[in-house]
Amino acid sequence: MTSSAMNPITEDDIADFLLNTPDFFGRHAELLSAVLLTSPHGNRAVSLQERQAEMLREKIKLLEHRIMDMIRHGNENMIISDRLQRWARRLFLTASPQALPHAMAEGLQEEFMVPQVAVKVWGVADAFAGEPFAQGVSNDVKSLASSLMAPYVGANAGFEAVGWLPDASRVASVALIALRNGTDPQAFGLMVLASPDSQRFHAGMGTDFLERMAELGSAALSRLRPA
Template sequence: MTTDVKAIPNPVVDDTLIAQYLAENPDFFEHHPQLLKQLSLRHQERGAVSLVERQQQVLRQRIMQLEEEITDLMVTARRNEELFRAYSDLYVALLACTHLAEVMDALQETFSTQLNMPALSLKFFDSPIELDEQFTFAADTHKKLLSKRFQSANVYLGRLTEDEKKLLFPNEPIASVALILLGDKGELGMLAIGNHDAGHFEPAMDTLLVRQLQALLTKILPPLLAHQASYQAQSDDA
């Protein structure tokens, strides 16, 4: 008489289970040091190397990667500090301005000289005073730009069409811009900052500093324009 015995299937062990076990038991090779001598890994340049050598190489590569990341973070931090100092100095200078020309000089000093921005444009939509041509748009040429670039926000970062660039920077080959509407509802005017690098201003960039500048200009420009309007009226009466 024979008894049937069901065969017990061999458990399936795949790479995933092995990797999971080793991850959960990082001291495995401490308890089985003889395995380290038997294991070898293929290296693209050096052929077969021991597990210890391969671990050392991976660690060296990781250290180099971390050093590069730290260097990039230090460069970014230094750049952010320079930007913060430049904007802080600009805020102080703008608060001391008594004429529109001084405002433009302060903006030029910061963006053109300190931050190496090759182009800057300050335009007003409806001004109570007669302004130089550089501060105004011809007729209604800007309205299409406004409707296209400011549908949901009063700050635009990115690229422009050739016609839009010529409207703001007719003599400069600008590739990317920061456009900032001025006024509580964007009714006062626009500050445009241009750069030759197409990737310098991107929509995903943080806008904290430019929004602070926007708020400050919105506060200081109307009184300056009103003061100049009063001065012009007195000059005309005289």
């Protein structure tokens, strides 16, 4: 019995040979049109060249879809950036410090179509200690805010801060955004964004823009802090 009979040539052997012999089809160019393959678009047979062309068209189509996704995401990011800029402008134009929390909440609702928003600040200067935004914040909420190194986005897990909203019973998802001075680990405020849509704020969403909101909001509200 011959060696070839004991060890028949396998498809892997053929594949290895073609990979390691790049000039094979150069010496046997006639095979490029003679070898027939089954097309994935029906049961018809196509030449190796036709199959390569089909694969190239599929790759081009996939790349086109990716480019369209990139353009769409870019446009969405531009829209959000414009809204963020308008929100920041509103804060800059708010002359009265005690009007800032309301301006922040109202701006978020109008610019980003957030159904419910609440803003609370603590550790404020004595002149603002009696304002509604400085009242009704428990130590537990303050501890929670200080523990948020990044915005929380996800389901409403019965957070105490949700009770600040006008209609807490209709909250399915929330974004909790801590307000702090730069890298200070202790937060001095908390923004609550809420929606009845369970997917409006979800764990898989990006928080880059929410973090920019936190930075802008914190800088604006620093006017309420003791000098």
